C-alpha cells in the first residue's frame with residue numbers, strides 16, 4: 001500500500017519546547033484527511049514539516065514516497081498549499097499573485113482561473129494591501145485550486161470565509177475528492193470536517209491522540225442517556241463504562257461508553273423503564289472531550 | 302476635538318516598554334561611540350601643531366562638503382601659528398646649513414620662493430627622528446606654551462567639526478524608525494486599530510510616540526553631554542559638551558517630527574521611511590551646497606543640519622540654532638497632528654488605484670518576483686545616487702573650489718601638507734568614499750529582502766511550491782550583486798554628467814569618465830563582502846541579520862575616522878573590508894587585496910547558501 005503521506009515518529013523541537021512529540025500518521029491515496037486539535041496543538045507545525053519548510057528534529061515524513069525535506073522541490077510540483085495565515089505582497093494585485101503561484105507550478109489553465117475567480121467572487125485587480133482577510137484567503141484558494149495538484153494541503157482554509165464562500169470551498173474540495181486527489185485538511189470547523197473527511201486525526205499538545213474514520217471515533221465516545229423508571233435504579237455507578245450519573249426530576253441522566261451500551265441497557269431494564277432517551281455523540285462532544293481532558297488518551301480506551 | 306489625547310500617558314508607558322531594548326541599544330551605541338572618541342582625539346591632537354595641521358586638512362573642500370565648515374578663527378590663528386613656527390625653526394643654529402644641503406639636492410630651481418619654502422618644510426619634516434633639527438623642534442610645544450598664543454580651534458571644535466553631522470544623521474535615522482514603527486508600522490500590522498478601539502484619543506498614539514521620542518532624545522542628549530564632559534579633555538568644556546548633547550537631541554526630535562509628518566502623507570510605513578530618509582538626504586545636500594559656495598550660504602541656514610552646525614560648539618557655544626530647530630520641529634509636529642485627525646486609519650492621502658488583473662510574463666519565477674519587489678527601490682536609489690553624484694560633481698566647477706586651490710597652496714607651504722595630489726583629486730576620492738556608503742544601502746536592502754519576506758510570512762508561498770531554497774535565495778542575492786554594480790555606475794555617471802564641462806576645459810586634471818568609473822567600481826569587492834556577510838547572516842543567524850546595519854555603521858566610522866592619521870590602530874581599521882580599497886587617484890589599484898576580498902565575498906555567500914538550505918524557515 002502506498003501512502004500519499006507517511007509520517008513516522010516525527011518529533012519537532014523549537015529549542016527546549018517540543019511542538020511535535022513522536023507523531024506517526026498515514027494518509028492513503030485519494031483520501032480526505034481531517035487534522036484537528038486545539039490552538040497551538042501542532043497542526044501548522046506538522047504541515048510545515050510536510051512541506052520541508054521546517055526540519056524534523058527526529059523521525060521524518062514522506063510525501064508520495066519521497067523525503068519531505070530532501071526532495072521538497074520534487075514533491076511540491078504535485079502539491080497545492082493554502083497557509084493558515086495568508087500574508088501577501090502589499091503592492092502586488094491579487095491577480096498577479098495568483099498568476100505567479102500558478103506559474104511556479106508549471107501549467108497555467110486560464111479558464112480554470114477565471115472560473116474560480118468568479119466562483120469565489122474575487123476582484124483580481126485590487127492590491128493585496130487592500131484585501132480583507134477573507135479575500136486574501138480567497139487568493140490562496142484560487143491559486144491552489146487552479147493548479148493541477150495531486151495533493152492539497154489546506155491549513156484552516158476557511159477561517160475567514162463567509163458561509164456562502166465556505167459552501168463554494170466545500171464544492172471545490174468534493175470535486176477534487178471525486179477525481180481522486182488527496183486532501184489534507186486542518187480545520188476548526190467541525191461540520192466541514194464531518195462533511196468532507198474520510199478519516200480524522202486529532203492532535204493535542206504535540207501528540208496524536210486519535211485517528212480513524214468518524215464512525216470509528218464515534219464508537220469510542222460516550223452516549224448520553226436520560227432514563228425514567230418505575231423503581232429507583234440502583235447499582236448504576238458500579239457498572240463498567242458509566243459516567244456522570246446525575247439525578248433528574250423524573251429519573252436519571254448518565255453517560256455511557258458506546259461499547260458498554262448493551263450491558264448497561266440490560267441492567268436498567270430490570271427496574272421497569274418508563275422512558276429512555278439516548279443522544280448519539282455529536283462530533284463536538286467528541287472533540288470537546290479530547291480538547292479538554294488532560295488524560296484524553298487513557299480515558300478513551 | 303474633545304479628548305483627542307486621552308490616555309496618552311498609558312500609551313507612552315506601553316511604547317517605552319516595547320522600546321526598552323531597541324532604543325536602549327541605539328542610545329548606548331551612540332553614547333559609547335560619541336564619548337569614547339573624545340579621549341582618543343584629545344590624546345592624538347592635544348598638541349597645537351597637530352591641531353593646526355588638521356585645520357589644513359579640514360579646510361579642504363572635500364572635507365567641507367562632507368562634514369561642513371571648520372569653525373574657530375582658524376585663518377588668523379594659523380597664520381600666527383606659522384609665524385611662531387618659522388621663528389622657532391629659524392632659531393635652530395644650523396638652519397642655513399640645512400637649507401644649503403636641501404638646495405643642493407633640489408638642483409637650484411629657485412624661480413618660486415614660496416614653493417621652494419614649502420618643499421624645504423617637507424624636507425625638514427622627513428628627517429630622521431634623532432636628527433638634531435627634530436630634537437630642536439621637540440621643544441616647540443613648550444615654546445608655544447610660553448608665548449601668548451592659543452589656537453581657538455581646540456580639540457572640542459575639531460571633534461564637533463568631524464563628528465556632529467554624522468552623528469546627527471544616525472540619530473535622525475533612529476528617530477525616523479522609532480516614529481514609523483509606532484505609528485504607521487502598528488497600523489499596518491493591525492495593532493493600531495486594537496489600540497484605537499480602546500478608550501484612547503484620536504491623537505493619543507501619535508502623541509505618545511512623539512513623547513517617547515522626546516524622552517529618548519532627552520536621555521541621549523544628557524548622557525552624551527555628561528559623558529563627553531566627564532572625559533575631562535582639555536578644550537572640551539562642560540558648556541560645549543552639554544550643547545553638543547542638546548544639538549543631537551534637538552536634531553533627533555526634528556527628524557522624529559519629519560517622520561511623523563510623512564507617516565500621515567504616505568500610504569505605507571515603508572513609504573514614510575523612504576520619504577523621511579530622502580528628506581534627510583536633501584537636508585544634508587542643502588548644507589553641502591551652502592557650505593561649499595559662499596554665495597549660497599543661506600542654504601546652510603535653511604538646512605537644519607547646517608543651522609545646528611552654526612552653534613559653533615566649543616568655540617562660541619550659541620544656543621539659538623538649537624532653539625530654532627526645536628521650534629521648527631514643534632511646527633512640523635503640529636502639522637502632523639492636524640493631518641492625523643483628518644486621515645483614516647491605515648490610509649494616506651494618496652488613495653490606492655486598481656492594478657493589473659494579470660501578472661506580466663516576467664512575474665513567473667522567484668527571480669521575477671524578486672525583481673518585481675525590488676524594482677522600484679532600485680530605480681529610485683539609482684536616480685537618487687545619480688543626483689547626489691551630480692550635486693557633488695557640480696561643486697567641482699564652482700568658484701569656491703578654485704578659491705580653495707589658491708589657499709591650498711598657502712596651507713601646503715606653511716603646514717607641510719603634501720601637495721602631491723590636487724584638491725580636485727582628493728575631492729573625487731572623498732566623493733567615492735561617501736557615495737560608496739550611500740550606494741550600499743539599496744544593495745543591503747536587496748540582500749535583506751528575503752529575510753523581510755520570511756518575517757512577513759511570505760516565504761511559505763514560495764517554498765511550498767516548486768521552488769528550491771537555493772533558487773529562491775539566489776534570486777535576491779543576484780539582484781543584490783547586480784544593483785551594487787548599477788549603483789557604483791550611477792555615482793560615476795552622476796559626477797561626470799555635472800562636471801563634464803569643467804573637466805573638459807581642464808584636461809590637465811586628468812579626470813575622465815573612465816577614471817571615475819574605475820574610482821567607483823573599485824569599491825565593489827568591499828561591497829560584495831558586505832553582501833556576503835548579509836547572506837551568511839540570513840542563512841546562519843536569521844534573527845541577527847539586522848546586525849549588518851551595525852557592521853555597516855561601524856565600517857563607515859572606522860574608515861571615516863581612519864582618515865585622521867594615526868588615530869586608529871591598524872587592526873581596528875582592518876575590521877572593515879573598505880580599509881583595503883584604494884582611494885583613487887591618491888592610491889594605486891593593486892589587484893591582490895581586491896582579489897582576496899572578492900574571494901572572501903564568494904566564500905561568505907556560498908556559506909550563507911549552505912546554511913540557508915539547512916535551516917528551519919519562518920524563524921521570526
Ligand SMILES: Nc1ncnc2c1ncn2[C@@H]1O[C@H](COP(=O)(O)OP(=O)(O)OP(=O)(O)O)[C@@H](O)[C@H]1O
Pocket residue numbers: 014017019037038039040041042043044045046084919920921
Ligand atoms: N518557530 C517557532 N518557535 C517556537 N515555537 C513555535 C514556533 N512555531 C510554532 N511554535 C509553537 O509550537 C506549537 C504548535 O504551533 P502550531 O502553529 O503548529 O499550532 P496549530 O495547531 O497550528 O494551532 P492553531 O490551531 O492555533 O493554528 C505552539 O505552541 C507554538 O507556540
Ligand SMILES: [Mg+2]
Pocket residue numbers: 043044045084155
Ligand atoms: Mg495553525
